[in-house]
Amino acid sequence: MYFPVADINVHPMVPPLVAFAVSFFTSMGGVSGAFMLLPFQVSVLGYSSPSVSATNQLFNIVAIPGGIYRFIREQRMLWPLAWAVVIGTLPGVFIGAWVRVKWLPDPKNFKFFAGIVLLYLGYRLVLDVLKGSKGKGMAANEGNRPSVGQAEFSMSTISFEFDQDSYSVSTLKIYLLCFIVGIIGGIYGIGGGSIIAPFMVAIFGLPVYTVAGAALMGTFATSIAGVAFYSFLARYYPGVSVAPDIGLGLLFGLGGLAGIYMGARCQKYFAPRTIKMVLCFCVLFVAGKYILNFFF
Template sequence: MYFPTAGIECSPLVPFAAALGVSFFTSMGGVSGAFLLLPFQMSVLGYTNPSVSATNQFFNVLACPAGVWRYWREGRLLWPLTLMVALGTLPGVFAGTLIRINLLPDPRHFKIFAGLVLLYVALKMLRDITRRRQANIASIAPRRDRPHGSACRVLSWNSRLLTFCFQEQEYRIACRGIALLSLVVGLVGGVYGIGGGAIMAPFLVSFFGLPVHAVAGASLFATLLTSVAGVVFYSLLAPLYSGLAVAPDWRLGLLLGLGGMAGMYLGARCQKHVPGTVLKYALAGILLFTAARYLGQAL
């Protein structure tokens, strides 16, 4: 099958299977997997023009609802946090889109940026795993503290502070800090072509001290909203750049999205049978390998 916007030809089963496999593993950690699919499109499929970022965001639009629905049914979708993250990331997504089109159209320059982003996410993931293992050694959590089936309850929310309860513990978040972080994450996500959940979730857990099972739903839903905005913005800008492929490749994005939907559903069903630490180590290894390859090719 030929994909005109991407300028590539491959079997339709290849992008579908890749998205299914990636989403199956990443959905268990509360992220869509777009941060891994972009390297796949660039390195394996040879899709390197700026529209690959828009296509990657279109994947999020189709794939994320399955994961969001799961978190909503479990009562772990914090709507105030979701709204703050979404409103903060939207301006960043718009700015990141302009940067991608005007400053990083060259695949070599973009690979440097993408490699640095992937390297950061991988190191952050390994650091969080190490800290969590040390915490588990120091104290063994009782059965009632396990995250499965636990719901989040908002206690108060105003322009300065969000307070919520999760697993009988109270958490407080400074709204201004969330807004600033969301703006930076949106900027990076707009350039890279992801909603930002893979970057936002580690920050919320590490810097704000929030439980990953409480923020995963908000992060994924914000990824969905910002990806919709990103796809719309890329599409509106496309007529202004007639000599450059900017709009998504809808056919390729549809195949990736359908694979992502199936992968997220299966990942949600199988999550309890796979140790989270094993999955995170595997993802971190893939990220480190891809980052090293990108930086090696570009530098």
């Protein structure tokens, strides 16, 4: 099947199947799957124009609602953190989209920078896994489903209770982190919240069960803004493929919708350490690929 905007030929079953497999595992840690689908599109499908970023964000819009629904239904959506992620990442997403089209149609140098950042993040996650911090797994008891309780938001602090423990994080630090990550997400089309979850787990020490839903919500909201802004920029760059490939994005999105829903549903059966290991793999895989592509 030929996709004119992407200018590629691919069997129509390949995008949804790949998206389902990737999204099932990554969604457990709050990563939509777009994080891994970008290298797949660039390296396997040969789709590397700026519009691949917009197509990846279109995938998020279609794929994420199922996962959000599961987190809300099971009362595991940390709303103060979710809104903080949305507010913090939106400005960064707009800046990132503009930088991608204007300055980085071939983002080799920025991929190297992003690879270094992600490599450090992966290193932090690996150390956390090797420490053997198992946490309170919910897999052993299907009936044990802790929910977020007494969540509070202020200009200085976001605090909440989860599984009989209290957590607190600086609101300003969340905004700053989300703004920076939003720029990266806007450039590569992985959504502002796509790489928020690993940072919050590794740096702020927040439980992955609560971070996942907030990160997905942030990714969904910022992806809508990203697709709209890329489509707007397409009017001013007629010689460059900027707007998303609707057909390809929908196929990826449909597979991701099923994968994220199942991943969010099955998350409670996996120990936190297992989910962190999945995040480690995702982060280190992309980091290694970006760094190697800079030299070869």
